Amino acid sequence: MTHNPTSETLDIVKRLGGQWHGHYALCRCPAHNDRKPSLSIKQGRRSILVHCFAGCSGQAVMSSIRRVLGRSVEDQNPTVAPHRLPNTSFRQIWEQAGPISGTLAERYLKEIRGITFIPKDVRFHPRCPKGKGRDVQYLPALIVGVFRLGQLCAIQRQFLDPTTAERTARMMLGNSRGGIWPSYHPGTKLHLAEGFETACAFQQIKALPGATCFGERNFSIVTPPSHIKGITLLPDNQAQAISLANTAIAERSTEDVPIDMLPCPDGFNDWADIIAPKRP
Numbered sequence: 001m002t003h004n005p006t007s008e009t010l011d012i013v014k015r016l017g018g019q020w021h022g023h024y025a026l027c028r029c030p031a032h033n034d035r036k037p038s039l040s041i042k043q044g045r046r047s048i049l050v051h052c053f054a055g056c057s058g059q060a061v062m063s064s065i066r067r068v069l070g071r072s073v074e075d076q077n078p079t080v081a082p083h084r085l086p087n088t089s090f091r092q093i094w095e096q097a098g099p100i101s102g103t104l105a106e107r108y109l110k111e112i113r114g115i116t117f118i119p120k121d122v123r124f125h126p127r128c129p130k131g132k133g134r135d136v137q138y139l140p141a142l143i144v145g146v147f148r149l150g151q152l153c154a155i156q157r158q159f160l161d162p163t164t165a166e167r168t169a170r171m172m173l174g175n176s177r178g179g180i181w182p183s184y185h186p187g188t189k190l191h192l193a194e195g196f197e198t199a200c201a202f203q204q205i206k207a208l209p210g211a212t213c214f215g216e217r218n219f220s221i222v223t224p225p226s227h228i229k230g231i232t233l234l235p236d237n238q239a240q241a242i243s244l245a246n247t248a249i250a251e252r253s254t255e256d257v258p259i260d261m262l263p264c265p266d267g268f269n270d271w272a273d274i275i276a277p278k279r280p
Contacts, residue, residue, distance in 0.1 A: 005043040012048070013041055015068060021126055022098030030064035031056040037127065038138060040096055051092070053129055053138060089129075090155045090174040097123035097143045105142040107165040108158070114275035115200045121145040121182040128157055130171065139168075144196050146172075146179040146214065148223060153179045156196065156214060172214070178223045180211050188229040191262075192222065193271065194236055201271040202234055210234070216241045219248035224257060231259040236270040 003023075005013070013020065018027030018041065029039035029052045038054040039061065050061050100106045105124040109115040121144070128141035139159045146154035154174025158167050181196055191210050193199040199210035213222040219233055233248060235241035245261045252259050264271045 003043040003045055009041065009043050009048050012065060012069065016041075016065070021096075024096050024098075026127060029054060029056055029061060030068050031060040036138065042096070053127070053136065091152065093125060093128060093157075093173070094123065094143060094145065094152060094155055097125040097128075100124040100142065104140045104160050104162065104165050105158075108142060108160050108167060109200070111277065112165055112167070113197050113200070113272065114277050115197065115204060117200075117204065119182070119196075119200050121147070125157075128159065130157070130159060130169065142167075144181055145183060146174065146176045146181055147183040148179045149225065150183050152183070156181075158196075176214055178218070178221050180213050180222055182211065185209055185211050185225055185228065188227060190224050190228045190231045191234055192219065192231055193234040194241065195270075195272070197272045198234065198236070198270045201275050204275060205271060216244040219245055220251050228257060231257055233259065233261045234271060235261065235263060237264055237266070237268060 013025040013027060016027035016030060016039070018025040018037065024040055024042035026037040027039045027041060028034040028037050031052065032054060034054065038052055040051045040053070042049045050058060052061055100109075100118060100122055103124040105122070106118065109119075123143040123145075125141050125143055127138035128143065130137045130139055140162055141160060142158040144156040144158065145152055146156060154172055154176035157171045157173060159169040159171070160166065161168050180192070181199070186209050191199075191202060191208055193202055193210055193212045194216045195214065196212050199212040202208070203210035213219060216235055224231060233245045235245040242263065249259050249261060264274065268274050
């Protein structure tokens with residue numbers, strides 16, 4: 001659940017020179033020499049929630065905020081997030097991220113991948129953490145939700161070059177085993193691709209809903225939603241991918257849900273190649 005920021009919270013963000021990204025703001029942390037915004041501030045039910053991605057403690061952050069304001073903010077009864085990312089930090093990143101419309105993530109999908117629609121269950125984070133401890137970096141990223149039986153179980157972080165919008169790295173966070181994107185698949189036939197972009201490309205080309213299990217090796221273990229009556233695998237046009245798809249079909253042949261395979265047309269590595277913009 002999200003909460004509209006109070007006037008006090010709006011004033012704090014303004015005084016810190018922060019910028020709002022949907023329901024949270026990013027500011028330069030007053031508790032350390034912050035050159036790039038690393039402090040997240042959002043409105044809780046009865047408190048402000050603060051989290052410094054550089055590692056400052058919540059107590060240090062709140063003390064510094066009071067010093068900057070020159071007054072007490074005790075009436076906010078702040079609840080402070082721990083300075084270390086917990087095992088469920090993928091949920092925190094997901095909640096902090098916002099819509100992709102007009103962002104670098106939309107540029108990546110449209111300009112780099114040729115995907116002309118905005119997929120559901122994806123978000124954009126302007127400063128997504130990559131790495132841990134002193135090696136952590138804060139980079140713009142497309143966030144793809146991974147769901148198991150409709151519940152968020154992991155996220156795929158696709159880090160993007162801030163100038164070109166090219167993808168620079170792709171990393172999973174959380175337990176994605178058996179998970180798929182998107183959270184809900186309309187219809188009774190699950191068209192399952194190896195990757196997110198391939199699923200989007202198939203959907204754009206065939207006007208049929210696409211899904212991904214994030215790797216051909218997951219074809220055998222994905223848990224289909226209860227309303228699905230059939231599965232069609234969409235492997236890449238590579239020997240290993242076709243082999244893994246055939247293995248999955250054989251292993252799942254005794255299940256109640258029929259399963260088959262639809263490779264992409266000859267001459268392309270995968271469905272995503274078909275719509276990818278031509279490079280000079």
